[in-house]
Amino acid sequence: MPLVLYERLCADDRRPSPYCWRARLALAHKGLSPEIRTVRFTESDLVAFSGQAKVPVLVDGARVVTDSWEIACYLEDFYPKAPSLFDGAGGRALARFVNHWVDHGLQKALSPILAPYMLAAVDPDDRHYYRQTREARYGESLERVAAKRAVYLEALDPILEPLRQRLGESSFICGERPAYGDYLAFAEFQWARTICDQDILAPEDTTLRAWRHCMLDLFDGLARSVTAYDTAA
Amino acid sequence: MPLVLYERLCADDRRPSPYCWRARLALAHKGLSPEIRTVRFTESDLVAFSGQAKVPVLVDGARVVTDSWEIACYLEDFYPKAPSLFDGAGGRALARFVNHWVDHGLQKALSPILAPYMLAAVDPDDRHYYRQTREARYGESLERVAAKRAVYLEALDPILEPLRQRLGESSFICGERPAYGDYLAFAEFQWARTICDQDILAPEDTTLRAWRHCMLDLFDGLARSVTAYDTAA
Structure with a gap:
């Protein structure tokens, strides 16, 4: 099947x-x-x-x-014979830590930047639900959240530093080949580019931009192929 | 030799x-x-x-x-025959990411909390050097940094969340046994307890406290055995 x-x-x-x-x-x-x-x-x-x-x-x-x-x-x-997502038991254990870092660090910092764009991206029928749940989370209207975009981008910058450091010394987070740790982090950037016409990375953030470019190229451009904004290409 | x-x-x-x-x-x-x-x-x-x-x-x-x-x-x-620090190539790659997260996340958040205590802990001959370099980093006197301890502790709290999440589901960051990812994070808590008579973890932070306790027990209490404050025992 x-x-x-x-x-x-x-x-x-x-x-x-x-x-x-x-x-x-x-x-x-x-x-x-x-x-x-x-x-x-x-x-x-x-x-x-x-x-x-x-x-x-x-x-x-x-x-x-x-x-x-x-x-x-x-x-x-x-599917143990296919390429490994974790490269060993230590890789699986620390990929789980990276998972939590993405959820509670990177995504937490990205969410208020992207939430106003998500409101526009969700189906019209879903907007009421989305607005209600997110405004409860942030404690204010998504319009006010949107107005503070520059503040949230500034707060995102130091959160990205461990990624910058790692990718400054290695092609991928997981080494010379991408693996699940890369997918965990990249999925957040993919979220951004599917809904947001303003790039979350500054032009001078060359290390992260180069990695993102490589990630978009993977698997015959799987992530690049979907409806998204060109800003992050 | x-x-x-x-x-x-x-x-x-x-x-x-x-x-x-x-x-x-x-x-x-x-x-x-x-x-x-x-x-x-x-x-x-x-x-x-x-x-x-x-x-x-x-x-x-x-x-x-x-x-x-x-x-x-x-x-x-x-020393490949001794127990592995990384448990495989994936573990080594992601331990390096954890290393950068500790340096640029955890330690960065801890430093202003601990710097005033370090000033007292360094040898009297070293204090002038220590004060000069740290006050240049923070842009203000270490006495002013110390006065903002509560603010810095509040900023530390969300930084610790990925650790809490990971240790809420596994005995150690690296799984059922400690490995280098654990040593990277624990070394910061050890830094704190060797110089600071105020615990950086709240009493209710039971998951992190339990892990720290286990880390102090390792290797016949190696980290516990040195001159330190009891607050974190």
Whole structure:
């Protein structure tokens, strides 16, 4: 039976979910081409069979796997002959740390920069839901959040420094070849470029820009091929 | 020939340098017990033979290795039969990312909290040097930096979140056993406890406290055994 990946769809065929990009890139790394089924914010009943409401959901024959980290581990364990996502037990353990750093560091810093663009990107039917949940998170209107973009960009800058340092000495976060640690971080930049016409990286941020360029080239330009803004190309 | 590790010494036999603790713990992980030779801030001529002025410096027979990361890699490569510091190529690559996250995230957030205590901890002869270099970094007197301790502690809190998340699901950052990723992060907490009588972790930060406790127990209480404050025990 074919592999199926359920992923988030927004307006204009945009696919911004960084969690879904983690799964997409992990599948490509393993040489797997799933059938993609889309789920809008208000269509979570489409993945109710998985026992929860979030995407990505991977279906592999009779197996259903939820949560991007669980999907990566599933692919690593069930497709051991394909290229490794972690390069060993130590790599898996620290990729999980990178996962938490992305979620609670990088993504936390990016979210207020991108939330106003997400509001425009989600389907019109989903906007009320999106505005309500995000304004509850930030404690103010998304218009006020948008007005502070420069402040949030300044706060993002030092968060990126460990990435800059690592990529200043190695082609990829995971070494000479990309692996799951790279997909975790890159998925956030992919989120940005699918919805935001203002690049989150300054022109002089050459190290991160070069890495992002390489990541966009991977797997025959998989991440580059989707509807997105050219600013980050 | 025996192994020799040159490490920083401060007043009252205190050994605060996190870079030196990385090396000490990496050596212990490999089952190696180096002779320790101490270097005060103003005694960098003692390591001039290494071609630079910083500690740690490892001397292994005819080999001289500087820089804590280079020391870890040297130990991994030259003592391959001892327990691994990285658990594979992926673990080494991402440990280097963790290294940069510690240097540019965790340590950057900790430094202004600990700098006033370091001023008291360094040898009286070193204080002028220490004050000058740190006040240049922070752009104000260390007394003013000390007065903002609560602000800096509040800024540290979200930086620790990836550690909390990781240690909420695993005994150590590197999995069921500690490895170099743990030593990188723990060395910062060890720095704190060797010089600061105020714990940097709140009583309710139970996950991080439990991990720190385990780290202090390692290698027959190696990190616990040195001159330090009990607050973090």
